[in-house]
Amino acid sequence: MINRLKILLRGDPAEIGQWLEESNLRWAAICTLVVLVGSGLYGFTVGLWRAPLQAFYTAIKFPLLIFLTCGGNVLLNGILAQVLGSGLSARQTSLAVLMSFALTSLILAALSPVSLFVLYNTPPLASQATLLGHSVILLAHVFFIACAGVIANHRLYRLLEKVSPSRAIARQVLGGWLGGNFLLGTQLAWVLRPFIGSPGLAIEFLRQDPLRGNFYEAVFRALRHLLFPT
Amino acid sequence: MPPSYGPLQVLEILLKHPGRIIHELHGARPDRLALWLLVFALVGMAIYGVVVGSLTGGSQLWIAPAKLALGTLFSVLICLPSLYIFSCLGGSEARLESIAGALVAAICLSALLLLGFAPVAWIFSQSTDSIAFLGGLHLLFWLIGLFFGLRLMGAMSRFRGEAGRGHLRTWRLIFILVCLQMTTTLRPIIGRSDHFLPQEKKFFLTHWVESLGGKANGK
Numbered sequence: 395m396i397n398r399l400k401i402l403l404r405g406d407p408a409e410i411g412q413w414l415e416e417s418n419l420r421w422a423a424i425c426t427l428v429v430l431v432g433s434g435l436y437g438f439t440v441g442l443w444r445a446p447l448q449a450f451y452t453a454i455k456f457p458l459l460i461f462l463t464c465g466g467n468v469l470l471n472g473i474l475a476q477v478l479g480s481g482l483s484a485r486q487t488s489l490a491v492l493m494s495f496a497l498t499s500l501i502l503a504a505l506s507p508v509s510l511f512v513l514y515n516t517p518p519l520a521s522q523a524t525l526l527g528h529s530v531i532l533l534a535h536v537f538f539i540a541c542a543g544v545i546a547n548h549r550l551y552r553l554l555e556k557v558s559p560s561r562a563i564a565r566q567v568l569g570g571w572l573g574g575n576f577l578l579g580t581q582l583a584w585v586l587r588p589f590i591g592s593p594g595l596a597i598e599f600l601r602q603d604p605l606r607g608n609f610y611e612a613v614f615r616a617l618r619h620l621l622f623p624t
Numbered sequence: 625m626p627p628s629y630g631p632l633q634v635l636e637i638l639l640k641h642p643g644r645i646i647h648e649l650h651g652a653r654p655d656r657l658a659l660w661l662l663v664f665a666l667v668g669m670a671i672y673g674v675v676v677g678s679l680t681g682g683s684q685l686w687i688a689p690a691k692l693a694l695g696t697l698f699s700v701l702i703c704l705p706s707l708y709i710f711s712c713l714g715g716s717e718a719r720l721e722s723i724a725g726a727l728v729a730a731i732c733l734s735a736l737l738l739l740g741f742a743p744v745a746w747i748f749s750q751s752t753d754s755i756a757f758l759g760g761l762h763l764l765f766w767l768i769g770l771f772f773g774l775r776l777m778g779a780m781s782r783f784r785g786e787a788g789r790g791h792l793r794t795w796r797l798i799f800i801l802v803c804l805q806m807t808t809t810l811r812p813i814i815g816r817s818d819h820f821l822p823q824e825k826k827f828f829l830t831h832w833v834e835s836l837g838g839k840a841n842g843k
Contacts, residue, residue, distance in 0.1 A: 504709035508706060511802060
């Protein structure tokens with residue numbers, strides 16, 4: 395298992411491409427475990443600034459977000475892979491996406507000590523600089539998650555390049571998957587909010603009205619407030 | 625440590641022929657050599673810490689060395705997991721011991737260079753009272769030392785056959801930020817305080833701006 399994870403980190407497309415051909419579910423189960431532990435550990439550090447209870451909730455919700463995004467897009471990703479001519483089946487597509495998330499989780503788990511160090515240096519919730527603390531935590535996690543996401547997707551692209559008939563198809567398939575995962579993932583993150591926990595709001599597993607509104611409306615409203623304050 | 629090398633020889637080889645140290649760290653038993661390098665790094669940092677603490681004297685003569693050595697150790701521990709993962713992402717097949725050895729060799733080289741700067745820093749600490757000026761000077765010396773340390777890490781990365789340099793560059797940025805923040809987390813290192821550790825959480829840029837503006841004068 396450790397050897398496979400090392401190979402996954404090194405990103406050798408020839409070797410990883412062979413794993414997609416395996417019919418047993420052992421490797422998929424290992425990736426699931428890595429996502430559960432790695433992103434759960436990182437999620438714990440995300441919520442810890444607000445309160446230990448929020449940390450516990452976020453440790454559950456972070457892997458949950460990944461699994462729901464993977465699960466919700468199984469069909470779409472599989473169809474896109476076949477329609478665009480990559481030659482990957484729905485099962486292989488799901489495994490490739492799951493491996494990409496497992497890689498993201500490994501990187502985030504490795505950054506957890508740094509995340510804890512940021513947390514130690516952030517003004518606490520009870521201080522006068524609460525908003526500064528919230529912003530710093532938010533920006534630090536955006537940076538960490540973006541780093542991990544970019545690396546993992548680059549690896550996924552290299553794998554797709556290896557198994558697809560052409561680079562153009564690999565790019566199209568990755569673009570399709572990213573678009574679908576982004577659309578569903580951002581909305582699921584909205585539904586599963588809070589992750590960090592707003593200073594002025596209560597600690598909850600889910601907000602009282604989780605399905606009300608959507609991520610894009612919230613971004614639009616925030617931009618409108620920023621550009622047209624009146 | 626390889627049986628043929630004495631402790632002082634290890635330091636000499638690190639300065640003159642770092643390739644040998646790189647080779648030894650990727651051999652069968654890198655742990656002993658890595659441990660010695662870590663000890664040298666911490667002792668070197670502590671000695672430089674005496675020079676840092678000499679500005680205010682008194683209890684700062686032991687507090688500054690302790691904080692510099694502990695801060696270095698904590699920075700290494702915080703950043704080692706990400707270094708290992710980022711090295712693997714770069715294509716390295718090295719073991720954790722070898723990666724840890726590479727990191728402590730880099731820190732040891734930085735500490736050696738700081739020791740070289742110590743007389744210069746001491747002269748300045750005896751002739752000025754400006755904490756902001758001395759802070760800037762120590763920071764400059766530390767950055768020069770770190771440049772050579774990280775350059776050694778780059779050579780080790782090439783030795784391991786890592787294909788991409790982007791991962792190591794990203795990690796370097798994280799490591800530098802952690803080290804800079806550590807100086808604020810453990811403040812005051814140069815100045816005097818009633819407490820061993822600060823009561824208020826601050827980011828290093830905020831602390832620097834306040835120090836330059838005189839708000840944190842004497843801290």
